[in-house]
Amino acid sequence: MKFDALNIGRIIVYITIIFSVLDRYVLPKFHVFDPKRLQEICKESIELYGDDSPNYNRTLLFNDLAERLQKEYPKYVTELKWDEWVFNNAGNAMGGMVLLHASISEYLIIFGTPVGTEGHTGIHMAHDYFTILSGQQTFYYAGDVEKRLFKPGDQNHMVRGDKAQYALNGFALELAQGCIPCMLPFGFLEAVTSTMDYQSFGRTVLITARHMGLNLLQGKL
CATH class of the missing domain: 1.20.5 (Single alpha-helices involved in coiled-coils or other helix-helix interfaces)
Structure with missing residues (x-):
């Protein structure tokens, strides 16, 4: 040709x-994950170990949440591996993340930072459901004159194609549903053009590829 x-x-x-x-x-x-059901499960863990509970403990909160998610979605959610937390820089925001599920059509992660960060959400070909686990997220669409505030148990649904500014001081369970490979450049670009954190970049690629490969083997795009 x-x-x-x-x-x-x-x-x-x-x-x-x-x-x-x-x-x-x-x-x-x-798609196998139900955003509303994920929010309900998050609230169950928050009630036990969240910010306002007598047993506040983020480590126990995340472990409890991961165990509940595994029981709800045994074929698709892996155990929370604390040695697989990686830094992620995207849209000038920085945080840590750990993968619970990654496939061609969905990902499920715990993402956040205890020191605070802010940046651009990016524009994605996926719906994004951000359920606050601890701390808070503030959010701003162009044209808003007041910030939108999301606290533990709240779920911020960002429709595909939307864009916004956000600030996060805490952690959230994030579900994305759509074309996940199309989202990867946004999550990877700053590692090779700005931070030079090739270790985090490499580990993220390997962990994501492992998750996607295992899901493909069981017929999950």
């Missing part, structure tokens, strides 16, 4: 059509 401008244009159109069909009609059929 001669790669002139016309043929390149055709290839782009074909790829766009195929991707659009997959994104709209195929990937949603592989």
